[in-house]
Amino acid sequence: MRYTLKDYQDDAVGDVLTNLKKAARDWKQDSDTSAFSLTATTGAGKTVMAAAVIESLFDGNTEHNFEPDPGAVVLWFTDDPSLNQQTRLKLMDSADRIPPSRLVVIENTFSQEKLEAGKVYFLNQQKLSKNSLLVKGGPDADDADTQQNLQGMPPPDNRAQTLWETLRNTIEDDNLTLYLILDEAHRGMKSSTPRARNEKATIVQRLVNGANGVPPVPVVWGISATVERFDQAMAQQQGRTKRPNIVVDPARVQESGLLKDDIRLDFPTEQGTFDTTLLARAVRKVKEASEHWQEYAEREDVTDEPVIPLLVVQMPNTPSDELLQLAFSTIYEHWPELPSDAMANVFGDHKDIGLAGFNVPYIEPERVQDRPHIRILFAKDAISTGWDCPRAEVFVSFRPAQDMTYITQLLGRMVRTPLARRIPGNDLLNSVTCVLPHFNRATAKAVAETMIGDRSHDEDGSGGGDGRRVLIAPVDMTPNPAIPEAIWQALDSLPSHTLPRKAARPVIRFTALAQSLSQDGLRKNALKETYKELCAVLDGITARHKGRLIAAREDVQKLDGETLLVSVKKKAVSEERGAFMELADDRAIDADYKAAGRLLTPELAKRYAEHLADEDDDDTLLDAHITVAALGKMQDTLTALDEEADKLTRSWFDHHRVDIKGLSDERQVIYDRIKGMSPDPQRIDIKRPRVRTEETQDEDGNPLDTRSLHLMADENGLFPVATLNEWEMQVLDKEMGRSGFQGWYRNPSRASDDALAVAWQDASGNWRRMCPDFLFFHGSGEDIKVSIVDPHGQHLSDALPKLRGLSAFAESFGEEFHRIEAIAKTGDQLRVLDLKKASVREAINSAQDAESLYAGPAGSNY
Template sequence: MKFTLKDYQSDAVREVLVNLKKARTRWHAEGERNAFSLTAVTGAGKTVMAAAVFEALFHGDDEYDFDADPGAVVLWFSDDPALNEQTRFRLMEASDRIDPSDLKVVEYNNFNRATFEAKKIYFLNTQKFSKNSLLVRGFDQEELEAKAGDLLPETRPDLRAYTLWDTIRNTIEDPSLTVYFVLDEAHRGMGNFTANAQNARATIVRRIINGASGVPGMPVVWGISATVERFDQAIKASNEHNKLKNVVVDSAKVQESGLLKDVIILDIPDAAGDFDTVLVRRATERLRESTEGWVAYAKQQAETNVVAPLMVLQIPNKPDPNLVGQALQTVFRTWPELRTDCVANVLGEHRVEKFGDYTVPYISPEQVQDHTWIRVLIAKDAISTGWDCPRAEVMVSFRAAADRTHITQLLGRMVRSPLARRIPGNERLNSVFCLLPHFDKKTAESVVDALMKGGDDETQPSFARVLVNPREMTPHPEVSDAVWEKFESLPSQTRPQKGAKPVKRLTALAHELAVDGLLADAGKKAHAAMHKVLDAAQDKFRDDIVARRQSVITVDGTTLHANLQSKKRSFDEFHEAADMAVINDFFHRAARVFGLPVANTYAQFLAQKAADPDDPDSLLDALDDARTDIAALGLVSNVQPFFDTAADRQAKAWLEEYRTAIKQLPDDRQESYRQIREMSTEPQDVDLVRPERKDEMSEERLGETTKRLPTYKNHLLCDSEGNYPAKLNDWEEAVLAKESKRDGFKFWYRNPQQPGQSSLGIAYLDDAEYKIVRPDFIFFAVENDGAVVADLVDPHGTQYSDAVPKLRGLAQYAATHPAAFRRVESVAEVNGKWRVLDLTRAEVRQAIATTTLSAAALFESEVANDYV
């Protein structure tokens, strides 16, 4: 893969491969058909995950412990040829193991085969199977006779040797091949097929999946979508396929990854007319501001490719063209430097449109992202499924309030981050701005609820921060550099990755260090370090390796002798020397422990030491011996933890050695190292990033009225008047009041509860799964000697089921980082009395680690103190 997969993507790929292997085995052994789906939110990287699956399917993958299927045939199906082309391009963009020539678009003039070819991906769409399609003409004999009428066979339209249906049937019936049918946007094309509608006329896609007219059903069906209910219902109701467990991507992990924008800002004017020029002007100003922000960011990062943000004008189904023209006129008057030919439409009419004095060409939705000349896009309903445009950052919707579903759907098309990563410290560049002039605030609440709660099936995006008419916060002008330096020194933690391999982390780190010129020949040095570790393992586990080597080079078995006359049986053991095919199989198993690149270079390293330099043939023999030694080494159970510990130690040493140099790199390069830090089975420390700008709500709605939120002084971020608006609960109010009165207090920071480089996260274990808790407050004070110190104080809800696991995570964090904070305290009100657990004390941490009590009981126990 050209991309490093996110943790959740790697987990999903592993689960999909398990399903595919199971389905393939059942098909060839029992003739059983199987189906399942991969469901993930828009922007999760479904095509990238699919690329990783296809690489493993065609070529095998040691990381996923998956053997290649030499007879794999992939049929990728959607109902839109343009969407297929977009997918084909993205597969080429993501994969370095799939040759572009293996991605075949099936067309009449380039396809006529008895069977599909193995290790190829064929792109099909609904139109290829329509009655008028030349690819299927002649398959249905009755239909052909009806159309031909009295024409003699030799005068009938040109017939193909194999119709598309013939090719599908022949491929499915070929025992050496396995057809994997991948249905993109799997909720489409299934019709309203439910358990109560099994006799309904089948759609084309259901005919392909379930079989029809003598063509068998698909052996393996993999549906991909953000919403798979209709797909699941159709599979269940057909009774043609066994339903395997669906692969579901956790939307919270997608949000945490930075692939989705963090904030959606909704502006709801008190009153507005049709195509109000004031509102269009406001949206244009936001577009210009966003453009300037991206230009400044690119200049700061010395980046040549600048994000060109886009504004979507969403118009009613029957708009007045002159009013739309007036809106465009307002755009260009507000921003005179904007070219007037930067407008396009994605309307259903698929034609050039005339709006007032402006002629607006049509463009296919999936092409919008790549055509950066488009800065204003005119749309009606939610743009077609499968389309997304990360650079779409501003939307003005002139649709009626009743269209709130369309609003949420279109926003779902706009949530991907333009650079596929979070912009550190600048929330504005991680946001989407939406102006809703025809929505009152009450109706807008339904939009907010839909965006914050996500879909009913837990696969739709949910956003912790959906802001209505917010105010911008910037760094408090009185905060000293010393306070910010202390803030930036505080260690945050990443969520560990379950399947992380230390050697892969080390070699990835070596690659990045070499790319940035921080460590010359880093790859060679990483491999050399691991060779020394493997040498040490050979010495340390020598006796075990000798025994294992024998099992590698010898195949043991038993011969059964049956005497039919005496009715007696006997068993004789046999021992045969293994051939290189068997030895290579053991070697590849070992490569799953050591990583194939390291295993290969270590084999060459051993062979060169053992070979006779005057005998060229001896090198090949030495290489076979070396691979046998490595195969035996991989069978010794104690070797892997020994090897992994050393690889992890080397990676940590390099990360620490080059920590300062890495921090001087541009954001995109720092992001690469951040991802490498996260490639660990243990929580890893990452630095906090100083926030540069942040939007906050300044009022809340209470029934039919609005109420301004309380404002506070001395927050690290504030508005132009030095105030920070916040909705604090009673506990948070009490803690803030107490801490603000302590000697030396200077500033406070309300730690954001959503992921981001400016949010301090702490890892904790809950039911054997790592999660992240984000403590509420960080307070900054100056001691008598002038040193700036930080206090972490967390009002800790005791009523939640994970209250004790969170306490354990906080306690472990305090033990691991004793110098980061002056105080690390968890506070709670229990039975009307304020109590505190001082997590800097070893005896308190021990009590939390071993307790069988509830969180409330811990605060009431003798290990807690009164909070004064």
């Protein structure tokens, strides 16, 4: 892969591979068919995850211990030809181990007896419709279909077989396994009109279920943001095993930084016509965004081109010349220095617009991201499925309020972060602005509900997870000048947690750290040093377990078997059995060597074999391969390798801690990701916020209360307390009234770089991160003490798991805090758990519910 997968993406890839491994095994052994789905919100990178899975199918995956399937054939099916082309381009861009020649779009000229192993074929449903040249003359499943009249006719162009016959031949070949990927799977199960819906559903169902001599597809994998209809369709097919669906947690997607955190909604609060006024505001917003990105690039010394923000202007389906001309002239009136070629359109008619001296050419949607000279893009509805444009920072829609679906679909395509990561501590650069001239507060609220994941409004999966905010009256705050530097330094020194990984390989983590340290010039020859250390560990294993190694080597070099005597006459198996032994050939030894490489990593296996062998003697290299293969059969002894790799990784991180903190944001993110490649929470630093955005009004438009001495403040030194309930306000006011109070920090609700995050495990054992509500700073001068105070409802289902996570955090880092307290309201009384006390932590670990903890002897009045 050219891209480094986000944690949630890699976990999803591992889960998909587990399903595919079982599905292929059951198909080859028992001809059992199966189906499952991958669900992820729009913008989560479903195509990138699929690319990683396909690479693994063809070439294997060391990290997930997945063997390649030499007979794998992938058929990628959609209902949209343009989506196939976009997907092919995305796979070419992300999957560097799959050459373009292995990514085949099935056109009308396609003619093969069967599909080939190691290739991805792209097919759209139109190619299987009754009028397609690829299927004329073939059998049909529907007696009422007009295609029946074409049966018995020779295929067009003297084609040897129809596409249906090609699929049948592929499925029936014992050396091949056909994996069907239904992209945007929910769309294949529903259409806009009954006639189109019936034909499309028939095609998909026939492809999946088989008909008239074409057997069912062995493995069906549906990919979509919403797969309920897909699941229902799969459940209706008798005999197909339903494997566990993979559901990507929207909260993890949001936490990853791949999607923008905040969506700012601008709309008029009075009656009138404000099209040009708010378009001018949108132009001003995109100009401001350009300045902020330029400042960030200069501060971080970005060597590549800085982000060039784009303004997307959404028009009605049939915009008048008057409306278009008004929009063009307004844009240039407020941005006169805009170049003449800076506007483009992605209208469905694919035509250039020439109007009143303005020229607005058509451009394919997928090309917009890579054309930075385009600053203004005119669109109509959702442009096209699968399109996104991370540099789209501002959006203005001239569609009426009743077109909310079209607006949210297009807005959902604009939530990718430009750098595929969150900008640390800068809410402004982690947001997109949406300007709605024809909306009011009520209709804007409906947009907000969709974009934060309200399923009743969100059929296309545009909503985000926990952590996404939709802001109607935001204010951008900067570091409060009233806060002394000693408090900021205290914040800098606080610990935070990484999100642990399901599939954590200490050797991969260690080598990734070495590669990054070498790349940044922090440790010369780090990768060479790494493999030297790991080879020394393997030397120690072979020395300590010499006897087991000899036995394992013998196992690699020979094949044990037995012969059963079958009596045809007696129709019985004789109890006399003859054992035999054969020497393993080079192919068998190589297979064991590669299997060991999946445990050690292929590069370590290669380097250790070279370490053992005499480079001038091929026989010693074969002997070294046998030793490596033998180590692969001693899996329990490799625990020592993992332990040493983990120990060395921690040591190197400690040694280079200060150097790493001096790197750019982009590079520090890499090291945090490497540190997080562990099954246990790892300590990372909190980064200072630079721009903090908060809501300033309630749902009715009334101004919110504010408080002083927050680390981030508006121009008046105040911070709006937007999300605090009544008893959280009581906690805040009481802490501010304590002796020695110096300042406070409303910890971000999402686990961003400027948040103190605590890892915890949910009821299913999945790792999550929570952010305690408050950090309070007390003391004087340079003597600053920091306290975590977290008001949290004890009635919520996640209350006890979160308490256990905070308790473990307190056990690890309690000495660095003055207080670590969890607070809940029981009746009319606020109760507190002091997590710095060992007895309280013991009570939390043995508790059955959170409510009894607060009410019992472990708690006390706040």
